[in-house]
Amino acid sequence: MLPGLVAGPEDTVLFALDGPVATITLNRPQRLNALDDELLRTLVGRLRGCAGGEARVVILRGAGRSFCSGYDLKEAPRPASEDLAEARRSAELTQEVTRALRSLPLPVIAVVHGYAIGGGAEIALSCDLLLAAEDAVFGFPESAVGLSVTNGLSRSLPQLVGPMVARELVMVGERFDGRRAAELGLANRAVPGERLEAEAAAMAATLARRAPLSLAALKRLLDRSPGLDLEQALEAEVAEAAALEASADADEGKQAFLERREPRFRGGDA
Numbered sequence: 001m002l003p004g005l006v007a008g009p010e011d012t013v014l015f016a017l018d019g020p021v022a023t024i025t026l027n028r029p030q031r032l033n034a035l036d037d038e039l040l041r042t043l044v045g046r047l048r049g050c051a052g053g054e055a056r057v058v059i060l061r062g063a064g065r066s067f068c069s070g071y072d073l074k075e076a077p078r079p080a081s082e083d084l085a086e087a088r089r090s091a092e093l094t095q096e097v098t099r100a101l102r103s104l105p106l107p108v109i110a111v112v113h114g115y116a117i118g119g120g121a122e123i124a125l126s127c128d129l130l131l132a133a134e135d136a137v138f139g140f141p142e143s144a145v146g147l148s149v150t151n152g153l154s155r156s157l158p159q160l161v162g163p164m165v166a167r168e169l170v171m172v173g174e175r176f177d178g179r180r181a182a183e184l185g186l187a188n189r190a191v192p193g194e195r196l197e198a199e200a201a202a203m204a205a206t207l208a209r210r211a212p213l214s215l216a217a218l219k220r221l222l223d224r225s226p227g228l229d230l231e232q233a234l235e236a237e238v239a240e241a242a243a244l245e246a247s248a249d250a251d252e253g254k255q256a257f258l259e260r261r262e263p264r265f266r267g268g269d270a
Helices: 037-050 084-103 119-125 153-161 163-171 178-184 193-208 212-227 230-245 248-259
Strands: 013-018 021-026 057-062 108-112 115-117 129-133 137-139 189-191
Touching (some): 013 037, 021 037, 057 119, 084 119, 108 119, 129 178, 153 163, 178 189, 212 248
Parallel strands (some): 108 129
Antiparallel strands (some): 013 021
């Protein structure tokens, strides 16, 4: 993990808070939100800043005509003398985005329109939920440009679509639309582009009404369980369930159920 990440200029990645919903917007529309070091550092800072604040759910979107067109291949090439350590530093910065997304104890919804290519698709798939416009364009072109996948895709993609389909998607690298992404299980749903923002707002509003401690526990369990055997998964569930049982959120949820009213979760300590 990179120590002491410093965010770049704030307008590279925009942040807005509307009640319990935080919206983070990739903001290089002139480059279809292509990724560079400045944007990546700022995005990590924005994501980390959501922890411990008022937000209960995060929407991640792109400004302009696309979600994210991948890594900016038009950036100035690095000198031929660049050593392996510097190459690793650059790759590690990319991975820090997925670390920030997966460690954030809040659900994150990727809202994908236009292009979600390469690193852009990888970041979207690192989120907890993904809504796509039907005509969004996904693809993993790394084999066509001499690069490799990042952001944990080598782990997450086979889990989502199975190993054979994952190999085809990254090795052949053909593009596919939002409808196909939903069919493959890479998107929760695909909707007409004009409905995308409204669908995202509705999903975010629903999540904002759920118990924050429960959502955080579910995120941890769903991330950890694929690497555990059955007994380990059962034990992890016991630990999370016991902690939640004694939490303020559980007290509020049970009381609201008995009183047949909407719970007012405050995200109290477990």
